Amino acid sequence: MAALELDSLTKSYGDRKALDGATFTVGSGEIFGFVGSNGAGKTTAMRIVLGVLAADAGEVRWQGRPITLDDRRRIGYMPEERGLYPRMRVRDQLEYLARLHGLTPASARSATQRWAETLGVAERLGDEVQKLSLGNQQRVQLAAALVHDPDVLVLDEPFSGLDPVAVDVMSGVLRERADAGVPVVFSSHQLELVERISDRVGIIKSGRMVATGSIDDLRTTDRPRWVVAGPPGAQWLGQVPGARELSRDGDRTVVETSDGDGQAVLRAALAAGPVHEFAPARPSLTDLFRHVVASEEVAR
Numbered sequence: 001m002a003a004l005e006l007d008s009l010t011k012s013y014g015d016r017k018a019l020d021g022a023t024f025t026v027g028s029g030e031i032f033g034f035v036g037s038n039g040a041g042k043t044t045a046m047r048i049v050l051g052v053l054a055a056d057a058g059e060v061r062w063q064g065r066p067i068t069l070d071d072r073r074r075i076g077y078m079p080e081e082r083g084l085y086p087r088m089r090v091r092d093q094l095e096y097l098a099r100l101h102g103l104t105p106a107s108a109r110s111a112t113q114r115w116a117e118t119l120g121v122a123e124r125l126g127d128e129v130q131k132l133s134l135g136n137q138q139r140v141q142l143a144a145a146l147v148h149d150p151d152v153l154v155l156d157e158p159f160s161g162l163d164p165v166a167v168d169v170m171s172g173v174l175r176e177r178a179d180a181g182v183p184v185v186f187s188s189h190q191l192e193l194v195e196r197i198s199d200r201v202g203i204i205k206s207g208r209m210v211a212t213g214s215i216d217d218l219r220t221t222d223r224p225r226w227v228v229a230g231p232p233g234a235q236w237l238g239q240v241p242g243a244r245e246l247s248r249d250g251d252r253t254v255v256e257t258s259d260g261d262g263q264a265v266l267r268a269a270l271a272a273g274p275v276h277e278f279a280p281a282r283p284s285l286t287d288l289f290r291h292v293v294a295s296e297e298v299a300r
């Protein structure tokens with residue numbers, strides 16, 4: 001079931017339309033990767049979910065009804081502009097945020113300890129935030145989003161600037177929270193990472209969702225592609241009706257077919273010479289992103 005729904009959100013800043021009917025849902029237990037070019041509207045959409053910004057039109061729903069202030073208090077949010085007090089000690093900061101969300105002093109203390117350990121910053125609990133490296137500050141920022149055991153996670157570029165170990169720690173935590181039933185939505189420009197950890201992704205362009213679904217859904221096309229390595233050139237391809245070369249790198253050709261008949265492609269290649277690789281070509285999220293962002297067509 002869709003736990004969090006963004007329905008037809010519209011928002012303008014003066015005459016600049018930041019959101020233009022953006023709609024998507026995030027289910028319980030689902031990690032949703034929210035991607036789009038700079039200025040496409042991701043932060044604006046997340047701020048509207050949080051309620052720090054009001055939509056001009058459209059609605060955010062939680063569990064099927066309009067989201068309330070109380071629901072919003074149960075969101076764990078990592079803002080793009082971050083939001084830690086630089087001179088406050090990590091421990092005080094996390095305990096303070098937990099208390100703001102209604103935890104008792106004892107629960108705030110134990111949640112602070114637990115999340116600091118999970119995120120690898122327990123040894124820095126006594127330090128001022130400003131003395132931490134940026135990556136460690138970001139771990140603390142995630143701890144700040146998690147310390148009140150939120151029902152939803154909304155994270156604006158949580159992975160930017162992290163080293164690979166920190167990326168693993170953070171993605172492990174997101175998966176663990178999702179497995180506990182929490183809907184997780186995060187924005188990122190690191191498309192390989194988004195592809196690796198998201199259950200579903202949404203691509204936003206100029207304030208409108210141009211594609212939403214699992215990576216496999218988005219890959220599904222009525223013009224399947226194949227990689228063929230072997231015969232030099234691509235003259236052999238002329239023998240296959242409805243097939244065309246998309247790209248060629250040395251003896252490796254990516255072929256698009258109109259009817260998905262890979263066997264016809266393989267037969268033509270074999271007739272031209274030995275073939276040492278033949279496989280369906282699976283576009284990466286980066287390929288899909290380039291494709292939908294470059295095209296003007298608005299789908300789904």
Ligand SMILES: Nc1ncnc2c1ncn2[C@@H]1O[C@H](COP(=O)(O)OP(=O)(O)OP(=O)(O)O)[C@@H](O)[C@H]1O
Pocket residue numbers: 013016017018036037038039040041042043044045
């Ligand atoms: N406070 C503001 N005042 C005026 N325009 C704004 C404001 N905030 C955002 N915008 C504009 O709204 C559009 C959407 O911005 P938004 O920050 O939501 O994009 P984004 O997808 O998060 O971008 P990025 O990937 O660069 O963080 C942009 O054109 C931006 O310039």
